[in-house]
Amino acid sequence: MSSPVTLNVGGTKFITSASTLTNNSAYFDSLLSGNWADSQNEIFLDRNPIAFAKLLDYMRDNIIKVEDIDTHVLTWQSF
DSSP states (O other), X not given: XXXXXXXXXXXXXXXXXXXXXXXXXXXXXXXXTTTGGGOOOOEEEOSOHHHHHHHHHHHHHSOOOGGGOOHHHHHOOXX
């Protein structure tokens, strides 16, 4: 079983498995390589937690429900 990872995304906590993140993202694969299992730290991402929740759902299920996406999520940009 893959170790749990705690993400703090814009102040909202998400807990997921390392394999969910690393199997779907080169960014997380690189970030979690090494001795992550021995670390107790959470990862902070300065991003929109609403948009990230949709991304994490996609990483878990490989589907996006169109009715769950609004223009706020689709058009959000970081400055």
